[in-house]
Amino acid sequence: MTVNPRSPSESTTVLAHWMGIADANSNRDIHGGTIMKLVDEAAGVASVRHSRRRTVTASIDRMSFLVPIKIGQLVTFTATVNAAWRTSMEVGVRVEAEDPRSGEVLHASTAYLTFVALDDAGRPTAVPPIEPRTLDEQRRMQEAEIRRRHRLAEREAIEHGRKAFTLMAD
Numbered sequence: 001m002t003v004n005p006r007s008p009s010e011s012t013t014v015l016a017h018w019m020g021i022a023d024a025n026s027n028r029d030i031h032g033g034t035i036m037k038l039v040d041e042a043a044g045v046a047s048v049r050h051s052r053r054r055t056v057t058a059s060i061d062r063m064s065f066l067v068p069i070k071i072g073q074l075v076t077f078t079a080t081v082n083a084a085w086r087t088s089m090e091v092g093v094r095v096e097a098e099d100p101r102s103g104e105v106l107h108a109s110t111a112y113l114t115f116v117a118l119d120d121a122g123r124p125t126a127v128p129p130i131e132p133r134t135l136d137e138q139r140r141m142q143e144a145e146i147r148r149r150h151r152l153a154e155r156e157a158i159e160h161g162r163k164a165f166t167l168m169a170d
Helices: 032-051 135-169
Strands: 013-018 054-065 074-084 088-098 105-118
Touching: 013 032, 032 054, 032 074, 032 088, 032 105, 054 088, 054 135, 074 135, 088 135, 105 135
Parallel strands: none
Antiparallel strands: 013 074, 054 105, 074 088, 088 105
8 A cells, every 4th residue: 555655744733731830840840751741742643643543652762951941831842743764753842931921932842752653453554754845844854864873773782782791791
């Protein structure tokens, strides 16, 4: 079955959450775990929009916290599929914190997650390729390819090191 490529913009998902007391620590900063959960939720929706399948989070490649998020800020999570491979996709999420009273918006966090699409039996299944249509989408796809190569090289180096360590231990 041939699947037509999809533009990254077709997967774009925006989730907004007004941060309250229950989201914060004793410093009145929002818990990093709260932000991570909402990042995963937004990214999950984007991965389903792209694949039209049930998906699961395979990894969070990188997450940077740039500024603290405070109680009362409106936080927006914008997720888009950056690249798609055989059964997996990288989803980038930009987190922005807005002070609704002043209108000031700050880039608060960026995260890159990998999702795998599953068939009805729960096995990995093919996803549509990405067809970037803008220079920004092309750049994001190229950067996703670099991150993927680094993940795979790191995995290979770790496996190689474990084999060497096992041989030394014998």
